[in-house]
Amino acid sequence: MNSKMIKRHTKITIFMHWFNTFCWFFLLATGLGLIRNDDLQLTGGWWSNLMVFLFGSAETLLLVHEIVGLLWAGVFMVFLVFGFRKYVLPFFKQIFTYSPSRDLKWLIKKNIQMTLGYKWLKRLGFTPDIPEQGFYNVGQKLFAVVSVLGGIVIVVTGLIMFLSNILINNTVIVQWAIFIHFVTVGLVTGGLLIHIYMAAISPDERPAFFSMFTGTVPEDYAEHHHKLWYDEVKTAERKAVS
Amino acid sequence: MMKKRLAMVIDSSSCIDCKACMTACKVENQVPAGNWRNWIKVQDADFVQSSRPEGADSIHFQPGNCMHCDNPTCVQACPTSATYKDEKDGTVRVNENLCIGCGSCIPACPYGARYRRPDKKIVDKCDFCEHRRQRGDLPACVTTCPTKARTFGDLNDPDSDVARLLKRNKTVRVINPESDTRPNIYYMSMTAPLNWPVKAEIPTPIQLWKSVNPLVWGFVGLNALGVLAMLGKQLLVKDEVPVSAHEEKKEDGDEQ
Amino acid sequence: MSSKVSTPISRRSFLKWSGAATAATVVGSKTPVLHALVPSNKNTADGKVEHHFSTCDMCLNKCGLVARVENGVVTKLDPNQKFLKSRGMLCARGNAGIAQLYDPDRLKYPLLRKGKRGEGKWQRLSWNEALDYAAKQLRDIAEKYTRCGVLFSPGSDMQSTFVHWFAEVFGSYNITTHESACLLSRNRAYLDTFGEVPFSDVLHTKYIIMAGANRYEALITPDSIDLMSTRKNGTKLVVLDPRYTKTAALADEWYPVRPGTDMAFFLAIIHVIISEKLYDPAYASEKLYGLEQLGEHVKPYSPEWAEAECEIPAKDIYRIARELAAAAPAAIVYPGRRTSDYVNSTQIRRSMAILNALLGNWDKPGGLLAARQVGLSRVELPEAPFYEDNPDDRLDIGRAHMMFEEEGSFKHMRDAIIEGEPYPIKGWFVYKHNPLQSEANRQRTLEMMEKLDFVLTVDIAMSDTAWMSDLVLPAPSYLERQDPASGLQGSSACACVVTRNPVVPALFESKPVFEILKELANRLELGEYFDFTIEEYRKQQLKNLADAERALREDGVYYNPSKLYGVYEGRIYKTKSKKIELYNERYAEMGVDPMPTYRPPRKVPSGRFRMVVGRNAYFTHCTTQNNSLLHELMPENSLWIHPKAASGLGIKEGDLVEVSSAAGKGELKASLKDGIREDTVYMASGFGVLSKGLTNIHGKGACMAEILEDFSDELSGNMAMHETFVKVARKVA
Secondary structure (H helix, E strand, O other), X not given: OXXXXXXXXXXXXXXXXXXXXXXXXXXXXXXXXXXXXXXXXXOOOHHHHHHHHHHOOHHHHHHHHHHHHHXXXXXXXXXXXXXXXXXXXXXXXXXXXXXXXXXXXXXXXXXXXXXXXXXXXXXXXXXXOOOOOOOOOHHHHHHHHHHHHHHHHHHXXXXXXXXXXXXXXXXXXXXXXXXXXXHHXXXXXXXXXXXXXXXXXXXXXXXXXXXXXXXXXEHHHHHHHOHHHHHHXXXXXXXXXX | OOOOOEEEEEOHHHOXXXXXXXXXXXXXXXXXXXXXXXXXXXXXXXXOOOOOOOHHHOOXXXXXXXXXXXXXXXXXXXXOOOEEEOOOOOXXXXXXXXXXXXXXXXXXXXXXXXXXXXXXOOEEOOOOOHHHHHOOOOOHHHHHOXXXXXXXXXXXXXXXXXXXXXXXXXXXXXXXXXXXOOOOEEEEOOOOOOOOOOOOOOOHHHHHHHHHHHHHHHHHHHHHHHHHHHHHHHHHOOOOOOHHHHOOOOOOOOOO | OOOOOOOOOOHHHHHHHOOHHHHHHHHHOOOOOOOOOOOOOOOOOOOOEEEEEEEOOOOOOOOEEEEEEEOOEEEEEEEOOOOOOOOOOOOHHHHOHHHHHOOOOEOOOXXXXXXXXXXXXXXXXXXXXXXXXXXXXXXXXXXHHOHHHEEEEEOOOOOHHHHHHHHHXXXXXXXXXXXXXXXXXXXXXXXXXXXXXXXXXXXXXXXEEEEOXXXXXXXXXXXXXXXHHHHHOOOXXXXXXXXXXXXXXXXXXXXXXOOOOHHHHXXXXXXHHHHOOXXXXXXXXXXXXXHHHHHHHOOOOOHHHHHHHHOOOHHHHHHHHHHXXXXXXXXXXXXXOOOOOOOOHHHHHHHHHHHHHHHOOEOOOOOEEOOOOOOOOOOOOOOOOOOOXXXXXXXXXXXXXXXXXXXXXXXXHHHHHHHOOOOOOOEEEEEOOOHHHHOOOHHHHHHHHXXXXXXXXEEXXXXXXXXXXXXXXXXXXXXXXXXXEEEEEOOOOXXXXXXXXXXXXXXXXXXXXXXXXXXXXXXXXXXXXXXXOHHHHHHHHOOOOOOHHHHHHHHOXXXXXXXXXXXXXXXXXXXXXXXXXXXXXHHHHHOOOOOOOOOOOOOOOOOOEEEEOXXXXXXXXXXXXXXXXXXXXXXXXXXXXXXXXHHHOOOOOOOEEEEEOOOOEEEEEEEEOOOEOOOEEEOOOOOOOOOOOOOOOOOOOOOHHHHOOOEEOOOOOOEEOOOOEEEEEEOOO
């Protein structure tokens, strides 16, 4: 496949993505390790015991969870403030813009195609053409929305828990924060599994995976998977030349 | 090393409500003003039965503190087991460095034995004066009591005072029938009041978590199944991309 | 699942380091109890920890204690397990000693009054200035009004002996102590019956009657503790009290006796014992004087007669008399301590002493015990100077029949000072004593103070008396002091010697009263009389007790294994007849009833209540209410009133009421109690303070001293605090 490369992600974007990845894995691992109530164990607590063993004690586990959590939230706070116009706003525009009929069709068809294949798509009576998508396909947009909103909820509830024995006197807020923190993490983690498959394991998306390192994708990949974005880029190029 | 089962046997008929135990505990454990790690429950004299109440109709004083239960509902309320039952000696403890003071355990105790410290904002309660025990002393309340109403020791040691007292005397435990936490403070049988412990309440968010937990994991599991399906398809199904899949420009509005 | 606790970098330290926690401690904490000095983490494994013996001073019992000192801060007071008198315990007040030591309201440096008395305006003086000023005042008064122009009032303290000594060398006969608000009636009665004041062998007795003494709340060691032990052994306890106190509640029988009629009850019991011959005739003929006269005297005092007076059923009086006699000699009519109740309180206690005598319990197990030998030596001091111009006697002489020289009668002293007769008193030295709260009729004490040119108070806190003084000098708490040795009678527990050495250095600029007196003496040319240290003084006290110094150092107490029972074998009684006097000749000679003759108490007028005084285990009289730890146990006092009486006045639980008498009034909340007679009310002492320097309790509750009228016992001059009738009215907001 010989194809020119299009720039897809900036260095900052790449950094923030992997920073997020690292923090998320660490926080998920340590966070799960903190759940030590017998009634909340589904598999006998082996993970928590492993985490506690690795970090020495449950309180150290909590400490590092808090440190990385604060670091994660802090860096994103800075990113939000300083990168708002250049990075955050465009990103939000992307992920919060939908064309309902096209996107719904994409969701249904893509899901069937990814799990059962084109053969079944045809057998179920669909045409094999998957609708065009922009910079992000709707699946990516949905996951982005879930992880951004979810992330905000997780940070806020996490901060409440962190500040619980520093500034807060209302224990009801803290108790709800504990519950909401867990549920939200669960919801985002569900989507995360799909994201990891789609981005890193599915061969179709291999170019996308590499773009999270190089910052570029091949043109024919872009044309096939993100036609609407590809068309915009090409239009801009043509304008620039003329 | 033999596991201990630390407990107290209290002869509440010896109690004169002098509050030495409460004050000693407060000093020993720096309990903030307005909170207590231990208490003396009072059942007032019954002046209806008799104008000169005596015996059973008389006033009754009942010293108490965290019962270090064998089935602690407070531990059941804590998500992180920051409060836990120590296997080595049977005491229920609070890990000060792990507790964030969410207070879920507080209404979960039928005895109201826990409180949230206004200064450190974490939960505190009786620990049978662990730091005193470490240096070979008895808990402060036990040592200071003028009438020696409290006896403390290891129930797993048949020669201990508590074991012997239990063997030779009829004792009762003060329990809420809906929340039998199997407390480890035994009272000589004439103690009163008996009906004061409340039903253990686990706060709604924590209860919700417990009920919702399998659902959340189920949701994650569903997603994992989805991933497995896609992975399976990727590895096992030879999927040919039809040519027409790339020609959809003019067919946006089509339904199928 | 359990979690290991220890961690190298604790979460606490991380949060502190992150700065957040410091903000929180400023915002969130408000611990008035312990200073910032106190380590917040109790697990200071690396701090320097020391243990020091001392002797508690939160009340008069002087329980042995061990102070735990971490990094120079006292963190806990524990009982000295070797201390027999306390049976190895420490009560709520003993534990609260730390809050006295670190009391934010503590007096810190000498204060001279600036505005009017009671305004609370003070000027800080250096010690030299303060002592110079005090010496000048004392000298001026001595010159103008003779040495007896200064009244000395030492409280109960191990250094009070030096105040007595100072008064002696200064030349004043005028000394009052708190005893004339307390136990003088009892002492008088027992001295005049047995020749000495006994201790009760509560632990070994089989039957005990307590009239008024509320031992489960008015803690006395070992009696309060032994009372519980002896009851567990089957001893019967009968309580007479207009209130259902904790002692009454935990007794076998409680009688809400009509206040002031106890004598009727006891005379009736004597009547039964004599008429049914329930006493030991051999013992009586050998040891008792006046049985025949007594037999005649009590003939009219039948239980049937007594029932009408004291409201205790005659059949119970018969039964109790027989049960008491059957248990004798291991049977006690408990002498009690505070007997400052009625104008005939001495005679009331005479009836009780006489009954004890009939039981034959003197000097026997389970009975009344003589004082045991402690063995401290008298310290040789130079003979005090004689002052030519001094009057003949103390000021209050002759106002009561049989006053005690060293204690006098505060009520009579106060009257005399106000009258200015027979001679004026213009100065007052008060040490660890708070008459404005402890003596009946606060207004009268204030009136007395108006007559005084110079009032000096040495105290640890700004008590009401200090608040109204001219010069206030800060003393250290007991944990900061070195004291002389003191002998203690522990009933059947022990006879022992205690002392104090500083557990921590004296805080602020506090100075022990011994030092103050020494420096005053130096300024008044009396230095030679105080030319010793406490160390030297103590050495002399202990010189005949070879093992005492070692025992005090290693055990915190020295025991003299002196005889417990049979002390009086082959000895005579220190009375005129050399026997136990049922009939007192001296009384007869003085025109006083030689045997107690019943006189009914004044009737409670309709619409009024009799106010009674009483104690609880949290406070020591009218002190320690402001102690931060104890204050939590009882933030204010309330008026105990029977629900029927209350409803008749439209008073509900918790309502604010005004209590008023001929002496004064106060406002406090009402507490409805079935356990009190309908004609009686009660409130705890020590509240309704004038002093703004007692920040926990200022503005709370009502003052007992303000309301009590100053009746006194005819014989001893002891204050009679149960003779006040009050009006109670609901305060409409």
